[in-house]
Amino acid sequence: MAAPESGDGNNGAARMVTLISSDNTRFEVEAAAASLSQTLQLTILDGGGGGGDGIPLPNVDSATLSKVLEYCIKHAPAAANGGAPNATAVDRAELERFDNEFVNIDQSVLYSLIMAAHNLEIEGLQSLVAKKVADMIKGKSPMEIRRTLGFPDPTPEEQAEMNAHMLEYGWAYE
Amino acid sequence: MVAPAPVLPEELVVWEILFRLPAKVLLRCLAVCRSWRRLTSAADFLLAHHRRQPSLPLVSFIGRPTRRFGVVEAAVDAFDLRRSAVERRPVLRFTKHSDRYPYTVLASCDGLLLLAICGDRFHYICNPTTRQSITLSSLNFSNVLGMYPHRSSGKYRILYWKGRQFGGSTRCYVISVGSSTAPRDVGSYLASGLCFVRNCPSVLLHGCLHWLHREEGKVLVFDTVGESFRWMTAPIYDDIWEDSHLVQIDGTLGISQISTRRTAMKLWLLQNYEAEVWFVKYQIEFPVAEISIANSSHFHGMVLSANGDVLVYCDQNSNLFHCDCTGKLLQKCQWDDVFSWPTRQWFKESFVQHASFQRKDGRLPVRKPCFFQGL
Secondary structure, three states, rough: OOOOOOOOOOOOOOEEEEEEEEOOOEEEEHHHHHHOHHHHHHHHHHOOOOOOOEOOOOOOOHHHHHHHHHHHHHHHHHHHOOOOOOOHHHHHHHHHHHHHOOOOOOOOHHHHHHHHHHEEEHHHHHHHHHHHHHHHHHOOHHHHHHOOOOOOOHHHHHHHHHHHHHHHOHHHHO | OOOOOOOOOOHHHHHHHHHHHHHHHHHHOOOOOOHHHHOOOOHHHHHHHHOOOOEEEEEEEOOOOOOOOOOEEEEEEEOOOOOOOOOEEEEEEEEEEOOOEEEEEEEEOOEEEEEEEEOOOOOEEEEEEEEEEOHHHHOOEEEEEEEEEOOOOEEEEEEEEEOOOOOOOOOOEEOOOOOOOEEEEEOOOOOOHHHHHOOOOOEEEEOOOEEEEOOEEEEEEEEEEOOOOEEEEOOOOOHHHHHHEEEEOEEEEEEEEEOOOOEEEEEEEEEEEEEEEEEEEEEOOOEEEEEEEEOOOOOHHHHEEOOOEEEEEHHHHHHHEEEEOOOEEEEEEEEEOOOEEEEEEOOOOOOOOHHHHHHOOOOOOOOHHHHHHHH
């Protein structure tokens, strides 16, 4: 996906913008895809990111940015439709299948995506990665959640508070 | 030995993950650590969490009694139809429901439900998300019209009427939940019209409650600030449409209706609230091969979202159908030996704390009310 720099992004086809990752890799994508990011949208609307300029993203490395853009490219057409009336059930099912496949990744990659989606404010991706974490902790006890998320074991005092909370809201653990 | 998992910054965990969790999963997470509990019990988090929850239609289920006056299980679930497989979120569960003593979800507002149990004899306000509830004895034998928040006091208010259906003695009252002051009489003006909006849930928008008055062909409006009634125009529709009711679609007032031949639905939207200008947003033709409600004695349909997807109920085989705006059947839900029907109320989970629910000793009541028994 890392495209070579191209100077002619406005040849009548879709407008292209260049994004530059923290490790200085340049990515050329359609403006419509990059605009799924609320953070980038204004810059792109102002005409930024075209030609040789590029928009630097100092918080996102190339591996993560490549993954983020894969999401944006897939979701851009549906977002352009307002996601609504023209989206058939087949399209929706296809996107759902893509999404499920997309977050089938290592926890460290997932965490990088969470941070990138947060920094770039890509609402759909934010929901998707949060849902993945929710699935990871679904049905687990608080102790198992701590281990899944890499927390140290609780102190006896914390353990007592955990037990008290579980006793008070017993129904949430059924 | 497993490599230690990477750790996300706490603020990010709270606002990117916990914030997006459904209520029950969030509650489980609160036991995980002290700082999560502290950060998620802040008022701004609770309100933001509530605002981002989806508003879901409530569907009621009652088991078919095996003998007369049989005691059966009953349930009210929120239906999440946004994914390709419907997700049912339990909201209310009755373990011993008798069909002689029906329950009704009278109103829904900010994650709170107003329930009538045993006809109109007992009234409760409950928060299914936190499993809190209080009884409202002052509402017994009255006809609830709606519930709404009163912004300056932070309390919830209930509008209801009492009196004979026909004749001059019908009057409307407002009570404030959790307040000991007597019900306030807000007059009899238009009160006779209110009899007709019974069993017709109100839509709260722009600080006003709205009901569709089918006989008048108008929308009845109660201004919750000025505590006064007025009429609004409804779209002029011919009599080939039925099952008309008000809906709220992304902050816009709408009317959902079924054609008399029962082969199509229409969604009207109020384009301009002040000028009272309506337009037809969608007309959705049912896939009649799959949805045949022509011979049903009980049926209704409701438009679910701005995308124009609809939920149609018909009593034959107790089916619920979910279609998209092109009339394509997305899902069909059918349950054996269970009656099910959409309540026309919507529910949005909320952890926001309300003073009315707080017991003096700070503990939850020991005995569960009947509508939480099976949860």
